[in-house]
Amino acid sequence: MISLSNVTKNYGKNIGLRNFSVTLDSPGIYCLLGRNGAGKTTFLKLIAGHHNASSGKVTVNGNPVDMLHMPEQVHFVASDAEHFNMRIKDLFKTAKELHSQFDIHFATEISQRFKLDLNKKYEQASFGMKVMVNTILGMASNKAVIILDEPVLGFDAITRKNFYDLLQDCNEQKQKVIIVSTHLIDEISRVAEKLLIIDQGELKLYADTTDIDEMAYSVTGPAKVVEQLTQGLHIIGAKKVGGFVSQYIFDKPIEDTDMVMVSPLGLQDFFISLVGEE
Amino acid sequence: MNALAVAKLNFKKVKLSYFIFLGLIGLQLISYIINNLFNTSNEGGFSLSFGFYSYFIILISAILIPARNFRKLMNFNVKKLDYTRGVVINYVVFSFVISLFTAFCYFYLDKSLPVGTNGVVANPFTVFGWNNNGAIVAFIRHFVFLFMVALIVHTLTTIQGTWYGWLTNILIVAVISVFTPIASLRKVLVSIFDTLIFTPNAVIQILGCLGVSVVVYILCVLAVSRKRI
Numbered sequence: 001m002i003s004l005s006n007v008t009k010n011y012g013k014n015i016g017l018r019n020f021s022v023t024l025d026s027p028g029i030y031c032l033l034g035r036n037g038a039g040k041t042t043f044l045k046l047i048a049g050h051h052n053a054s055s056g057k058v059t060v061n062g063n064p065v066d067m068l069h070m071p072e073q074v075h076f077v078a079s080d081a082e083h084f085n086m087r088i089k090d091l092f093k094t095a096k097e098l099h100s101q102f103d104i105h106f107a108t109e110i111s112q113r114f115k116l117d118l119n120k121k122y123e124q125a126s127f128g129m130k131v132m133v134n135t136i137l138g139m140a141s142n143k144a145v146i147i148l149d150e151p152v153l154g155f156d157a158i159t160r161k162n163f164y165d166l167l168q169d170c171n172e173q174k175q176k177v178i179i180v181s182t183h184l185i186d187e188i189s190r191v192a193e194k195l196l197i198i199d200q201g202e203l204k205l206y207a208d209t210t211d212i213d214e215m216a217y218s219v220t221g222p223a224k225v226v227e228q229l230t231q232g233l234h235i236i237g238a239k240k241v242g243g244f245v246s247q248y249i250f251d252k253p254i255e256d257t258d259m260v261m262v263s264p265l266g267l268q269d270f271f272i273s274l275v276g277e278e
Numbered sequence: 279m280n281a282l283a284v285a286k287l288n289f290k291k292v293k294l295s296y297f298i299f300l301g302l303i304g305l306q307l308i309s310y311i312i313n314n315l316f317n318t319s320n321e322g323g324f325s326l327s328f329g330f331y332s333y334f335i336i337l338i339s340a341i342l343i344p345a346r347n348f349r350k351l352m353n354f355n356v357k358k359l360d361y362t363r364g365v366v367i368n369y370v371v372f373s374f375v376i377s378l379f380t381a382f383c384y385f386y387l388d389k390s391l392p393v394g395t396n397g398v399v400a401n402p403f404t405v406f407g408w409n410n411n412g413a414i415v416a417f418i419r420h421f422v423f424l425f426m427v428a429l430i431v432h433t434l435t436t437i438q439g440t441w442y443g444w445l446t447n448i449l450i451v452a453v454i455s456v457f458t459p460i461a462s463l464r465k466v467l468v469s470i471f472d473t474l475i476f477t478p479n480a481v482i483q484i485l486g487c488l489g490v491s492v493v494v495y496i497l498c499v500l501a502v503s504r505k506r507i
Contacts, residue, residue, distance in 0.1 A: 050352075051506070066503075067504060068358055070357050070358060083350055084291055094287060098280060098284070
C-alpha cells in the first residue's frame with residue numbers, strides 16, 4: 001500500500017531521511033518512534049506528498065507521490081495544523097463539502113464523546129481541543145491512510161486515554177492504515193500493532209509489537225554469567241552496576257536460570273536501548 | 279467538484295476584501311453628503327467611479343487566498359491541483375462580477391455622482407479607452423485584464439518567501455528602475471502596457487491578456503507544487 005524505496009531527503013546540507021526503504025502493506029495502527037529530528041515528520045510528509053524526495057521513490061497504492069500529485073487516499077494531520085476560524089460544526093460541514101466521503105456523523109459522535117462544543121469557534125478552543133478537532137477531521141475523513149503527527153501533544157491523561165480508544169474504534173470501524181508519530185511510547189503500545197523506529201534518518205526497526213513483547217527482554221545477573229548466556233544474541237544495550245550487568249536483548253527468548261533474571265522490556269526501555277545509547 | 283468547493287470556501291474567506299470595498303464606497307458617500315451639507319459641492323470636479331473601488335475585491339483576494347487560505351485549505355487535505363483550479367474559478371467569477379458592476383457604473387451609477395455637468399467620473403472603460411469598441415467588447419477587455427492581474431498578484435504572493443520569489447522581486451524592481459529612465463528601454467515597457475491595456479485593437483489586448491494569463495497560471499501551478507505546507 002505504502003512504499004518508500006531508497007528514499008533520501010535533504011534539506012540543504014541536513015539530511016532528513018537517508019536511503020530509506022520500507023513497505024507498509026497491511027492495515028492497522030503503526031506507531032512511529034524516533035528522537036527529535038530523527039526524520040519522523042519528513043517520513044510522514046513524504047507519504048502525504050507535502051515534500052518531494054531528493055532521490056528514490058514514494059508510492060501509495062502503486063501511484064507515485066510528489067508535491068503536485070498528493071495521494072488521494074492519504075489524510076495528513078500536522079501537529080501544528082491551523083484551520084479557518086469557524087464554528088467546529090461548520091468545519092465538519094466544510095470538510096464534507098471538500099471531501100464527499102467525510103463521515104460527518106462519525107465526527108459529530110466523536111466530538112460529543114470528547115465533550116467538544118460544536119458551536120465554539122476554532123480559535124476560541126483550547127490548544128488540546130484544537131488538536132482534537134484536527135484529529136477528528138482526520139479520523140472521519142474515511143481515507144485509507146490516516147497520518148497523525150504528534151496527535152497527543154497538549155492532551156491531558158484522560159483525553160489521551162479517550163484518544164487511544166478512538167484510534168482503536170476508528171481502526172475497527174473500517175480497515176485502514178493509521179500512522180501515529182508520538183513520544184509517549186508506553187501509552188501508544190496499548191493500541192499499536194506495528195512499530196517503526198527511525199534514527200538519524202534511517203529505519204532502525206520495523207516489527208510487530210507482539211514480536212517486541214516476545215523478543216525484547218533484559219537479562220540481569222553476574223557479568224560473566226550474563227555474557228555467556230547472551231552470546232550470539234542481538235544485544236541492543238547494557239548497564240553495569242558493580243559486578244552485575246543488565247543486558248537488553250532483542251532476539252529469541254531464553255529461559256530464566258538461578259543465576260540470572262530475565263524480565264520483559266517495556267517499549268520505552270526497548271526504544272531507549274535501541275536509539276538512546278549513541 | 280473539489281475545485282468548486284475550494285472556490286466556494288475562498289469566496290467566504292476573503293470577507294476582508296468585501297469590507298474594504300464597502301468601506302471605501304461608504305467613505306466616498308459620506309464625502310458627498312458632507313460636501314452637500316456644507317455646500318462645498320464637487321461641481322465640475324473629478325471623481326473615481328465605484329468600478330475602480332471594486333478592484334480592491336479581486337486584488338486583496340488575490341493576496342489573501344495564497345497568503346492566508348492556502349495553508350488552511352491544505353490542512354483540509356485539499357489537493358494542490360484542486361486548489362489551483364479552484365483559484366481560477368474564484369478569479370473568473372470575481373472578474374466577471376466586477377466587470378458587470380463596472381459596466382453598471384459606466385451606464386448608470388457614474389452619471390448619478392455629484393460632479394456636475396462639467397465634472398469627470400473616471401471609469402475603467404473610459405480611462406483605458408475600452409469603450410471605443412462598444413460596451414460588450416469593453417466588458418470582455420475589462421474581464422480578461424482583471425483576470426490576468428489577479429493571477430499575477432496571486433502568483434507573486436505565492437512565491438514570496440522563496441529564493442525565486444526574492445529573485446522575481448529584485449527583477450521587477452530592476453526592470454522598472456532601469457527601463458524607466460532609458461528612453462529606448464522605456465519604449466519596450468510602454469509597448470507591453472499598450473498591448474495589455476491601452477491598444478485600440480481589442481483582439482490584440484484580449485489575446486495578450488489571455489496569453490499572459492496562461493503563462494502565469496502555469497508558473498502558478500509550478501510555484502504551488504513546490505510550496506511547502
